[in-house]
Amino acid sequence: MIDNILSIYASFIGLFSVIYIIFYCILAVLSYYAIKKSLNTKYYIPNNVIIKSNYIPGVSIIAPAFNEGATVVNNVKSLLSLTYPKFEIVLVNDGSSDDTLKKLIKEFELVKVDFYYEEKIKAATIRGHYKSTNPLYYKLLVVDKENAKSKADACNAGINSTKYPLFICTDVDCILKNDTIIKLAKPFIESKKRVIATGAGIRISNSCEVKDGFLVKIHFPKGWLPRFQELEYVRAFLFGRMAWSEINGLLLVSGALGMFDKEIAIAAGGYWHKSLGEDMELITRMRKYMYDNKIPFSIQYIPESLCWTEVPTTKKVFIRQRVRWSRGLIQTLYLHKNIFFNPKYQKTGFLIFPYFFIFEFLIPILEVIGIIVLIISFFILHEDYMDFFYLSLTVYLFYIIVTFISILLDDIIYKNYANTKEIVILVMMAVIEPFCYHPINVYASLKGYYHFFRQKDLNWGNMERQGFKPITEIEKEQGNARIKLKK
Amino acid sequence: MDVFIHYFVRIILPILICGCILLISVLIINRYTYDLFRPKFETVKNDIENFLTTIIFSSFDEVQTQTEIEQFKKVIPFEENWCKKLLLNEIIFLKLNLKGDITKKFHFIYEQFDLVKYTQKLLKSRFFYLKCLGLFQLESLDYKKGKDYITPLLDHKNRDIKSRAFLALISLRPNKLESLIDFSHEITIAEEINIMDILHHKKTKMPTNLKDWIISDNASIVKLGIKLMMFYNYTNENKNIVKLLKHDDKSVCHEAIMAINFLFIVEAETELIEQFRYEDTQNKLEIFNTLSRIGTTESENFIAQLLKNKTDENIKLEAVYCLIKINPNYFDNHFLDNEDVKKMVKHAKTIIR
Numbered sequence: 001m002i003d004n005i006l007s008i009y010a011s012f013i014g015l016f017s018v019i020y021i022i023f024y025c026i027l028a029v030l031s032y033y034a035i036k037k038s039l040n041t042k043y044y045i046p047n048n049v050i051i052k053s054n055y056i057p058g059v060s061i062i063a064p065a066f067n068e069g070a071t072v073v074n075n076v077k078s079l080l081s082l083t084y085p086k087f088e089i090v091l092v093n094d095g096s097s098d099d100t101l102k103k104l105i106k107e108f109e110l111v112k113v114d115f116y117y118e119e120k121i122k123a124a125t126i127r128g129h130y131k132s133t134n135p136l137y138y139k140l141l142v143v144d145k146e147n148a149k150s151k152a153d154a155c156n157a158g159i160n161s162t163k164y165p166l167f168i169c170t171d172v173d174c175i176l177k178n179d180t181i182i183k184l185a186k187p188f189i190e191s192k193k194r195v196i197a198t199g200a201g202i203r204i205s206n207s208c209e210v211k212d213g214f215l216v217k218i219h220f221p222k223g224w225l226p227r228f229q230e231l232e233y234v235r236a237f238l239f240g241r242m243a244w245s246e247i248n249g250l251l252l253v254s255g256a257l258g259m260f261d262k263e264i265a266i267a268a269g270g271y272w273h274k275s276l277g278e279d280m281e282l283i284t285r286m287r288k289y290m291y292d293n294k295i296p297f298s299i300q301y302i303p304e305s306l307c308w309t310e311v312p313t314t315k316k317v318f319i320r321q322r323v324r325w326s327r328g329l330i331q332t333l334y335l336h337k338n339i340f341f342n343p344k345y346q347k348t349g350f351l352i353f354p355y356f357f358i359f360e361f362l363i364p365i366l367e368v369i370g371i372i373v374l375i376i377s378f379f380i381l382h383e384d385y386m387d388f389f390y391l392s393l394t395v396y397l398f399y400i401i402v403t404f405i406s407i408l409l410d411d412i413i414y415k416n417y418a419n420t421k422e423i424v425i426l427v428m429m430a431v432i433e434p435f436c437y438h439p440i441n442v443y444a445s446l447k448g449y450y451h452f453f454r455q456k457d458l459n460w461g462n463m464e465r466q467g468f469k470p471i472t473e474i475e476k477e478q479g480n481a482r483i484k485l486k487k
Numbered sequence: 488m489d490v491f492i493h494y495f496v497r498i499i500l501p502i503l504i505c506g507c508i509l510l511i512s513v514l515i516i517n518r519y520t521y522d523l524f525r526p527k528f529e530t531v532k533n534d535i536e537n538f539l540t541t542i543i544f545s546s547f548d549e550v551q552t553q554t555e556i557e558q559f560k561k562v563i564p565f566e567e568n569w570c571k572k573l574l575l576n577e578i579i580f581l582k583l584n585l586k587g588d589i590t591k592k593f594h595f596i597y598e599q600f601d602l603v604k605y606t607q608k609l610l611k612s613r614f615f616y617l618k619c620l621g622l623f624q625l626e627s628l629d630y631k632k633g634k635d636y637i638t639p640l641l642d643h644k645n646r647d648i649k650s651r652a653f654l655a656l657i658s659l660r661p662n663k664l665e666s667l668i669d670f671s672h673e674i675t676i677a678e679e680i681n682i683m684d685i686l687h688h689k690k691t692k693m694p695t696n697l698k699d700w701i702i703s704d705n706a707s708i709v710k711l712g713i714k715l716m717m718f719y720n721y722t723n724e725n726k727n728i729v730k731l732l733k734h735d736d737k738s739v740c741h742e743a744i745m746a747i748n749f750l751f752i753v754e755a756e757t758e759l760i761e762q763f764r765y766e767d768t769q770n771k772l773e774i775f776n777t778l779s780r781i782g783t784t785e786s787e788n789f790i791a792q793l794l795k796n797k798t799d800e801n802i803k804l805e806a807v808y809c810l811i812k813i814n815p816n817y818f819d820n821h822f823l824d825n826e827d828v829k830k831m832v833k834h835a836k837t838i839i840r
Contacts, residue, residue: 039616040614040615040616040619041619049680049681049684050680052684052687053680053683053684054683055676055680055683056680113834113837113838114834114836114837115834115837115838116830116831116833116834116835118800118804120800120801131838163840189676189677189680190676190677192675263768387492390492390495390500393500393503394495394499394503397500397504397506397507398503401503401506401510404507404511404514405510407514408510408513408514408517411514411518412517415521417518419518419522420515420518420519420522423515423518424515427511427514427515
């Protein structure tokens with residue numbers, strides 16, 4: 001009896017693995033093609049032409065801030081320095097209990113204005129809108145609102161306050177590349193189909209040199225956890241998202257950086273404030289809206305890192321973040337379960353949702369079941385350990401090959417790493433990642449699913465930011481290192 | 488199962504192991520060679536920059552320049568493709584960033600380095616993006632002799648090549664825009680932006696058949712025609728522009744509304760008001776924008792009625808902006824009992840657009 005069950009289980013896992021590997025191979029090809037295509041068409045409409053043009057859409061940048069008093073002024077200055085002819089910054093002070101608003105008022109000479117606020121999307125009470133009396137900061141609008149314990153709510157208040165047809169959602173502490181708006185807006189200008197959202201690669205800013213909110217020098221992250229996340233980000237952005245973008249199958253545009261068509265986002269109902277994966281949930285609803293109204297659309301990804309963000313450095317914060325992500329995933333899949341195999345939703349129903357369910361949601365569960373079965377097989381059924389070894393080795397090799405291809409693509413195209421040493425470190429990290437980092441991820445995912453099914457209270461928690469070292473400190477460290485070397 | 492594992496161990500696993508080792512090697516070797524190559528690249532780049540700056544800003548002597556170029560070719564690894572590409576990029580960079588007579592020297596330098604051949608090679612490549620790169624080079628250098636290489640690509644089956652060739656040709660012979668009217672394909676917004684950029688740069692003559700553009704069957708040409716009329720401040724076709732408000736293509740209507748604003752066609756006020764209810768939100772907003780410039784009492788009454796009626800909330804605020812621009816004192820005596828409108832008025836007076 002047990003033998004039969006195990007045999008059926010083994011066949012299932014075998015078939016599952018083959019489909020998984022084939023899927024990844026297809027993604028690799030698609031991703032390579034998408035990146036190549038994007039790079040090859042860069043001479044089509046040069047950035048300087050866009051900057052000078054009168055025929056481009058205006059863009060509003062929404063940046064929610066909660067207790068960011070220490071860095072908010074520099075971050076706003078950094079956002080104001082972006083290059084684009086028609087844009088505004090809508091900073092949403094999400095009921096900060098620190099001096100965020102006070103500092104903004106002082107630095108940017110803000111005054112409360114009579115702002116006609118239309119609640120196109122439901123959001124918490126707005127306390128007021130502030131504009132600068134200094135013409136230098138005419139692009140800045142500060143929205144002061146009550147805290148509703150969700151970034152989604154702050155974004156919705158921001159969307160309601162914007163004036164341009166496109167908006168970017170980002171975090172106020174994210175550092176954007178100077179030409180971010182141009183690059184994200186380009187598909188909206190160039191594409192024949194209606195583009196409803198665009199996104200771009202995100203990198204880790206933890207060890208980067210930042211001065212007054214501006215990225216001075218990119219450094220490879222220090223510490224195990226940020227380095228593993230670096231690997232994960234490269235793999236996700238260059239391997240996964242570019243491939244999905246190529247077949248117009250993106251279900252996720254990162255919350256740290258994404259540009260959206262305001263009309264569609266509002267029509268779809270904006271961000272859902274109870275969602276724990278509000279970025280994925282919004283895209284899902286926008287896709288649904290387009291299908292429901294039979295409007296051809298596309299969601300595109302730009303194969304370039306345009307945003308640097310700080311990632312968790314401690315296991316506790318990291319697990320909390322991943323628990324929220326996994327809970328967001330299952331929440332979205334459950335909430336929109338009517339998409340599954342619904343002909344109206346075309347590839348979203350027949351390909352994207354099933355993929356996310358099978359290869360994103362189920363994988364952590366299957367991994368744990370697999371380990372339990374193996375332990376039983378070892379100790380009770382005395383199975384041949386060599387078969388287990390071969391199977392594990394195959395899975396492991398495939399996993400790290402995927403990671404190596406991502407690093408290779410990244411290095412060939414963008415040269416984001418300083419030297420060979422950093423590549424060697426990344427290779428070593430990739431080799432040990434399945435043993436050191438992956439289990440933590442699996443644990444966090446399962447914990448997220450558990451919380452979802454137990455309907456535990458939502459808890460965002462605070463992302464404990466390390467902040468950036470001033471350049472002088474970095475130079476000092478480098479100086480000390482040199483002295484040590486000399487000694 | 489045993490047979491499967493037998494073949495699996497002997498075929499799949501070795502492939503994966505070899506793949507893994509190969510990838511690690513490629514990763515490290517690729518980066519290592521790049522690290523070795525980078526200083527050489529930087530040196531050559533500096534040499535090229537210095538050489539070009541010296542040649543361009545010094546007095547021009549054909550024979551001497553020729554000799555200097557020949558000598559310089561021996562200093563840098565000129566035969567390498569990356570070097571040619573780098574050299575050409577530097578020439579293009581300087582060409583795009585400098586103005587005046589000195590830019591004429593660039594063609595001489597381009598020819599003396601024999602980079603025309605390099606561009607030709609790109610244009611003959613079977614890869615579409617290399618063809619596009621070649622076209623970009625001719626366009627950026629404003630190399631008029633290259634027109635003959637472009638013409639065959641105008642009918643290329645690849646849309647990107649065709650589009651790039653089309654733009655390059657407009658750029659190289661901007662005073663022969665008349666033939667554009669025969670263009671049967673849809674012109675994308677990206678192409679429109681590029682064309683307008685070229686026209687801004689080249690200060691071209693107005694096409695003699697411009698009035699025929701706005702009655703073309705191709706909506707793209709009509710839109711481009713309207714844009715050109717705005718660009719040249721061409722007011723002879725105002726009546727026909729107003730007629731375009733009733734065009735089937737909403738984007739043409741949008742362009743016509745903008746032209747009415749830009750060319751200050753005050754006689755279109757009534758037509759704009761009549762057309763308002765048939766338009767989509769984007770065009771309605773553009774009508775407000777235009778009425779705020781050309782509007783009179785007729786527009787005042789029309790907007791006041793809109794504010795009284797059950798109008799889409801999204802456009803009410805824009806209507807208030809428009810009315811304030813037409814008559815800044817209008818709301819001093821009107822809508823005093825309408826709290827919603829009063830809030831909008833306060834907003835519009837505070838947040839100036």
